[in-house]
Amino acid sequence: MSDATNTAATSTTQMPGKAEDPAVQVGRLGYVSFTTPDVDRLKEYYTKTLGFALVEESPDLVFLTTGSDHHCVVIEKADVASGRQSIGYEIAGSLSDARRRLSAIGLESELRSDIGPGTPQVLVLDEAETGTPVHLYESQTPSGVGATFDQRPTKLGHVAAYTTSTDNMRAFYQEALGFRWSDTVGDFFVFLRCNSMHHSANFIQSDNFSGMHHIAYEARDMNHLQTMLDTLARDDYSLFWGPGRHTAGHNVFTYHTDPDGHTIELYTQMDVMTNEELGYFDERPWHEQHPMYPQTWEVDLGMLNKWGPSLGEFPR
Ligand SMILES: [Fe+2]
Incomplete structure (x- = not known):
């Protein structure tokens, strides 16, 4: 098992965290x-x-x-x-x-x-x-679907995908679409936000893989996440990683695969930045630093899960 306490981060910023005047x-x-x-x-x-x-x-x-x-x-x-x-x-x-x-x-x-x-x-x-x-x-037509308090996720949270260049993808998302930089792991895993949530898009640089890495649906709290996981178990879907807590984003995560083999994350408690002018994420007791600014995290497989264990070699 990796040492989950062996976390480290630097404040390296490779490029500005947001475009001055994005197109969209x-x-x-x-x-x-x-x-x-x-x-x-x-x-x-x-x-x-x-x-x-x-x-x-x-x-x-x-x-x-x-x-x-x-x-x-x-x-x-x-x-x-x-x-x-x-x-x-x-x-x-x-x-x-x-x-x-x-x-x-x-x-x-x-x-x-x-x-x-x-x-x-x-x-x-x-x-x-x-x-x-x-x-x-600009908007979608209403679904007419009412609220429930069962296992249904609160929303589609983020989609992670492979790219041949996180720098180019980040520039596109910042300059064309108005995303802001939230974190980078090593030099290959970038997290981007378009609202207060830590990330709605994240990209992994790879010469070996392409397409979607995972898709994530949000639970409103830990109790809701438990309901989701018990429902997965009822239907014979097993987790392959988690529950754990990430460092970048600090969300409590779980991962399983859907019937087609896609990786599905169910998560809660993701970092939020309610004040862009301050430029740091709202304080949480599990943060490593105060204030918690966007940063580049050193590559350490243990840091991917603060609760341990690590997933092992990161596929890319
Ligand atoms: Fe995720």
Whole structure:
């Protein structure tokens, strides 16, 4: 077992934490889409095990939500299972302004009205490095789904993906989409926020892997997380890591895999920065430093889990 107390961090900043005047200001993560050869199996996992609400479906397309948004997960039938086929972000301001400002920094985008239900107008552009379609929208139509207090997550929290260059991806997210830098682990794992939450997007640099690394759904507190985990166990889904507490972000985490093999994180207690002007995360008793500024964490596998044990070699 790694020594979870052997944590260390430096205050190295490779580039400014935010762009002075980003083209777009993303306000929050909205949705992510998956492909799967077995739509019914993945739908059952999301609705029965995770407790998502089914909003709309056809034989080959399913829209799921955790709340008032029309959807936060889209499942589409295809020959091969794949995560993060597209990613949707809600923006502040208008799509027409966004398109004009993106064009001014050399990024072409297309305004479309045929993406699907719930998002009548979507501005589509290619993500740097990966080419993944990024969908920007002003709002979603309401799902009509009411609140529950069962295992259903409170929201889609973040999506982590591989990239060939975290520097290029970070520049794209900061300068084009208005994200701010929250933390980096070593020189290969960067965390970016678009609102007070520590991260809504994170990227791992790799020459060996591509695509989605994991997707994370939020529990409102530890009791809710326990309900989620007992429901996973009821349906024979086992954790492969956790519960534990991360250092970067300080969220209590658990990881398991969905029926298609995608890594799913269920988490709670992520760091928040309620005051961007102060520039540090709200104080928590488990923080290593006070105040807790964004920083570069030294690579130490033990530091990935303050409670231990480590996962072992980090796959990248
Ligand atoms: Fe995560």
